[in-house]
Amino acid sequence: MAGAPLVMSPDAHGDARPGSRINVGQTERLVSGLVGGALLLAGVRRRSLGGAALALVGGDLVRRGVTGHCEIYSALDVSTADGAEPAAGAPNATQVVERSITINGSPADLYRYWRDPQYLAHVLGDAATGRLVGEAREHWVVRAPLGREVVFDTEYLEDRPGEIIRWRTLPGADVPHEGTLRFNAAPGDWGTEVHLRVRYDPPGGVLGDAAAKLFAAVPDTLAARTLRRFKSLVETGELPTLAHNPSGRRDTTDGRAGGVSGAGYDAGGTHLPLSHHTT
Amino acid sequence: MRALLWNGVNDLRVETVPDPELVNPHDVIVRVTASTTCGSDLHLIDGYIPTMREGDVIGHEFMGVVEEVGPEVKKIRKGDRVVVPSFICCGACWYCRHDLYSLCDNTNPTPEAQDVALGYPTAGIYGYTHAFGGYAGAHAQYVRVPFGDVDCFPVPDGLSDDQALFMSDAGPTGYMGADFCALRGGETVAVWGAGGVGLMAMQSARLLGAARVIAIDRFPERLALARQHAGAETINYAESDSVLDQLKEMTAGRGPDACIDAVGMEAHGTGVQYAYDRVKQALRLETDRGQALREAIMACRKGGTLSILGVYGLMDKFPVGVLMNKGLTVRSAQQHGQAYVPRLLEHAARGELDASYLATHHFPLEDAVRGYDMFKHKTDGCVRAVFTP
Numbered sequence: 001m002a003g004a005p006l007v008m009s010p011d012a013h014g015d016a017r018p019g020s021r022i023n024v025g026q027t028e029r030l031v032s033g034l035v036g037g038a039l040l041l042a043g044v045r046r047r048s049l050g051g052a053a054l055a056l057v058g059g060d061l062v063r064r065g066v067t068g069h070c071e072i073y074s075a076l077d078v079s080t081a082d083g084a085e086p087a088a089g090a091p092n093a094t095q096v097v098e099r100s101i102t103i104n105g106s107p108a109d110l111y112r113y114w115r116d117p118q119y120l121a122h123v124l125g126d127a128a129t130g131r132l133v134g135e136a137r138e139h140w141v142v143r144a145p146l147g148r149e150v151v152f153d154t155e156y157l158e159d160r161p162g163e164i165i166r167w168r169t170l171p172g173a174d175v176p177h178e179g180t181l182r183f184n185a186a187p188g189d190w191g192t193e194v195h196l197r198v199r200y201d202p203p204g205g206v207l208g209d210a211a212a213k214l215f216a217a218v219p220d221t222l223a224a225r226t227l228r229r230f231k232s233l234v235e236t237g238e239l240p241t242l243a244h245n246p247s248g249r250r251d252t253t254d255g256r257a258g259g260v261s262g263a264g265y266d267a268g269g270t271h272l273p274l275s276h277h278t279t
Numbered sequence: 280m281r282a283l284l285w286n287g288v289n290d291l292r293v294e295t296v297p298d299p300e301l302v303n304p305h306d307v308i309v310r311v312t313a314s315t316t317c318g319s320d321l322h323l324i325d326g327y328i329p330t331m332r333e334g335d336v337i338g339h340e341f342m343g344v345v346e347e348v349g350p351e352v353k354k355i356r357k358g359d360r361v362v363v364p365s366f367i368c369c370g371a372c373w374y375c376r377h378d379l380y381s382l383c384d385n386t387n388p389t390p391e392a393q394d395v396a397l398g399y400p401t402a403g404i405y406g407y408t409h410a411f412g413g414y415a416g417a418h419a420q421y422v423r424v425p426f427g428d429v430d431c432f433p434v435p436d437g438l439s440d441d442q443a444l445f446m447s448d449a450g451p452t453g454y455m456g457a458d459f460c461a462l463r464g465g466e467t468v469a470v471w472g473a474g475g476v477g478l479m480a481m482q483s484a485r486l487l488g489a490a491r492v493i494a495i496d497r498f499p500e501r502l503a504l505a506r507q508h509a510g511a512e513t514i515n516y517a518e519s520d521s522v523l524d525q526l527k528e529m530t531a532g533r534g535p536d537a538c539i540d541a542v543g544m545e546a547h548g549t550g551v552q553y554a555y556d557r558v559k560q561a562l563r564l565e566t567d568r569g570q571a572l573r574e575a576i577m578a579c580r581k582g583g584t585l586s587i588l589g590v591y592g593l594m595d596k597f598p599v600g601v602l603m604n605k606g607l608t609v610r611s612a613q614q615h616g617q618a619y620v621p622r623l624l625e626h627a628a629r630g631e632l633d634a635s636y637l638a639t640h641h642f643p644l645e646d647a648v649r650g651y652d653m654f655k656h657k658t659d660g661c662v663r664a665v666f667t668p
Contacts (some may be wrong), residue, residue: 042558043422102373104372104373104376105370189373189376190373191373198573224391231385232369232384232385234371235369235371235385236305236369236370236371236372236385237304237305237351237428238303238304238305238351238425239303240385240386240387240388240403240412240425241302241303241388241413242388242389242413243298243302243411244297244300244302245299245413245414245415245423246280246282246296246297246298246299246336246415246419246421246422247284247296247332247334247335247336247415248282248284248286248294248296248333248334248335248336249332249333249334
């Protein structure tokens, strides 16, 4: 899951290394390519988290079609290529998302912003909401594609100012996971390196299920966008937006309607009067 | 408001669209008093650069008067007459703090496309594709300028619109291209392309110490401007058997110390290589016709500097071996305008850099389609068409 799913895998031409050979059958490759292309286009046109997820999934399907190699199949030890039977009842393998970003600010400041509920809510935008329930328990709702919501409660495992935040979900979570956010001083005048790592169990049936497949790109997209938004808010005090962007189009896909167009990050712009950013 | 829209390949129209509004706290709204055509727009209009959408407002080189300011804008005031560089920059990220403004980390609202295309996203641009952020362009009555304090530069009293307008893009791009040549005084600089950017690069090379400037183009009127305003020697490649031989002779066998490419992906040329590029580009097998750039690489003296200002995508037959074996230094960027505009305005205020001659043709915004047509076909000696809303 980590890394850009749109990048062609250089060793995807059927060499013998495990995890790199063609494991997608011909027909499925063709379908992958076509469906992926359609999703990619649809996703790029829709400026929301769901749209970005669509685009990422679409891009990955195109890559699958072109290379005949599927990372997810590979991770699950599944193959639909000639001579291979789909593995029956493959377990929901644990997935890992890792994303990093470098932000102009000190580890102490970045930690403080992240732990400020109002600040974090602004970073997450419409993509997710969290609130404190009880002493150290937080209740989270994450918006997933197709209008679905992913709900879970979390508790902190580790919380060291300026260094690390580690949390895990409590029993009953829609997507059980464990996450780490680590702050390291970056070299020179780069500021701070922020590393996000989330291990999670994918929801629902593994493959063949469109929703699960759509969901597969959400954690990576969410991680990337959240870190970018955090960076922009810390460095500039606002989020780049196309809200109210003049165009000759009648649709609202560039946010002209000011965020009423449903779930997604792109709503709105920044109205929070932030004067405490680091620059 | 009225604005020039891209509605498809070679389909521009002036239409009515909603006015922009203050959205973010550092925004300002600029009432455009003048905007101008840029050669890089032709790549969009001709359909060589993807991620345009029907209904996009185009245009990225402009100036105007500040109409509204957001609550966090400290320096720029309502009523300021300002020129605005084409790249939108936050002024706070590592790149902005190191004067690499067009590489800004924080102004592209849709960075995912560039993650794929470039590896890392760059700054947003007004009216220049959704890969570059999708911001509405400047051929309009009003423009929302994010980070007004970073991106608006008050115009010194006494400069006309035509004198200030080109400090938005052609001026800083050309100046940056000359700055890349790291001139110490006495050098010979050859510049491919005598359009707005090329002419500004020639004049800047002079300001920065070049002893000789050689202009290469095929339009006699543009070469005349190069002679007149930059004291350039000129080569009309359409009348030349070999630009290479000519440059070699003009420099006693050494070659120019620095070569600036101010042409880009739709280069014109002559001969077999040009035919090859035209066919491949028409078939969408390459995005670029790269004859000017290839010629610059070949012509540059050993150990010289190649400064690339033209806009390119993917090019065939790029002579890396020549570059490497001759030990050339390559410098390139989209314009880091915010780093250069203040000193350009000083040069302009002192009368050392008058760019107003680029404004060969003026149109009301309503006639922008005609303006682009003249600009594209270089009719009547058109160097730049300037639009007034």
